Amino acid sequence: MDGIGADGVGAGSVVADEVVGAASRALQRRAKCGSRLTDAKRAAFLDELARSCNVRRSAGAAGVTEGTFYRLRHRDAEFGAAWEAAMATGYARLEAELMAEALRETDAGDGREPIDRDLALRLLGRRDGAARAANRGGYGRSTRTKHVPMAEVEAALMRQLVLLARRVKAGA
Structure with a gap:
């Protein structure tokens, strides 16, 4: 994924993708927010x-x-x-x-x-x-x-x- 550095953190604090969905809709990939307060x-x-x-x-x-x-x-x-x-x-x-x-x-x-x-x-x-x-x-x-x-x-x-x-x- 573009913008991700070697440490896994990039622009917008995006760290990875996750798969999300609900009973009434299809699964989709979404950027997972890496805004943990370290x-x-x-x-x-x-x-x-x-x-x-x-x-x-x-x-x-x-x-x-x-x-x-x-x-x-x-x-x-x-x-x-x-x-x-x-x-x-x-x-x-x-x-x-x-x-x-x-x-x-x-x-x-x-x-x-x-x-x-x-x-x-x-x-x-x-x-x-x-x-x-x-x-x-x-x-x-x-x-x-x-x-x-x-x-x-x-x-x-x-x-x-x-x-x-x-x-x-x-x-x-």
Whole structure:
């Protein structure tokens, strides 16, 4: 099949063909999607996110849709924490670049992409304001989802059920 590399992965992340069909129609060959979210794809996403703070660009660098990463962040507390750490790294880098640019004379031949200062400052202010609000326990905290591993949720529920069973037993 054209576009498939030696590793079995090619354009569009197609890895092989599969035969599909249903009771009311004939069998047909169809390209099987190879969009499994590997550790390498997660790492590529997080690396680019730390560099750019841009989810769409980061997902593109990993060869996966951005929706896949948003769903993963919602489901996986560890990945959600890594996402936040990558964003914090990216914002710290942006802040450092803005400071460096403010302290040096602009050199048109230094090979760096120009920074939209107004946009960068608005983004940093927004991030800083959300962090302050979250630390106060005020605005912004209710809009953030706390990522908790399923095992932790199940353990908390079991503790509550044990307490409830003791109360029922004591009252009977």
